Every structure is written in C-alpha cells, then in structure tokens.
Amino acid sequence: MINKQTGKISKLMLMMIATAVVLVGYVAFKKRNTIVNEVSSIATTVSETIISEPDYTGYGVQLMATRDITQAKQLMHDFARDGYSAFVLSTELRGRPIYKVRVGPYLYKSEAVAIKDKLKRRYPRNRYVKSSLVIYLP
Numbered sequence: 001m002i003n004k005q006t007g008k009i010s011k012l013m014l015m016m017i018a019t020a021v022v023l024v025g026y027v028a029f030k031k032r033n034t035i036v037n038e039v040s041s042i043a044t045t046v047s048e049t050i051i052s053e054p055d056y057t058g059y060g061v062q063l064m065a066t067r068d069i070t071q072a073k074q075l076m077h078d079f080a081r082d083g084y085s086a087f088v089l090s091t092e093l094r095g096r097p098i099y100k101v102r103v104g105p106y107l108y109k110s111e112a113v114a115i116k117d118k119l120k121r122r123y124p125r126n127r128y129v130k131s132s133l134v135i136y137l138p
Helices: 004-047 069-081 109-122
Strands: 058-066 086-093 096-106 133-137
Touching: 058 069, 058 109, 069 086, 069 096, 096 109, 109 133
Parallel strands: none
Antiparallel strands: 058 096, 058 133, 086 096
16 A cells, blocks of 8 residues: 555656656757767768869778769768768879779778778678778878
C-alpha cells in the first residue's frame, strides 16, 4: 500500500528520471548535430578546393582523371563526406585542363595501397574505385 509520502517520492523520482532521459537525449541530439554540421562544413570547404600546384609529396590513390570539373568535384565531395581525405589536382594536358581526383596524400606506398584495398572492399561496385591507381608525387 502506498501512502501520501511514498506517492510524492515516487512521483518525484519518476520526474527526475524522465528529466534525465530527456536531457541525455537532448545532449546526444546536439552532439550529433554538431558533428554533422562540422562534417558538412569540412565537406563544403573541401569541395571548393582544387589544387593546381601541390605543396606535398607522397603517395595517393587516384580515382579519376577528367576534363569535367563538376564531375571531379562531385566525386571528391562524395569521398570527403565519407571521411576520406579527397582532393582535386588540376593540371594541363595539351593546353587543356584535366582534373584528377585523389585520396591522400600518404607518406608511404604501403599506406596508399592499404587505403586502395579498403576502398575496394567498401565500394566493390564503384567504377572509379575499381580502376583506381596508387600514384607517387615527388
């Protein structure tokens, strides 16, 4: 049998538990949104980056070479959104621009090969991943 005092304590306990659950859910929601916003912000910044003169050396995984900058930026954005360090390298071939989408750079060839293998496992049907190359930039 529940008396008035026990009933008040039970209601108070239930309110505290409900408040805690709501608070934990709110914190998780805010944290998730912050992370999503940060990733979106990074992806937006990265998607606007095209490197014409690289300031790095090392290995990378080349996914595509195209004359279509929109296609190159879209592929770069897709991989950047999935957490890969993707970028577009702009060069010229016979006086016309060509855009190379790469993931990297990596200091060692073994790192680039491991990433290429990981990409092939993660995206088994992606035609750009299937034909990707490990490239060295001195």
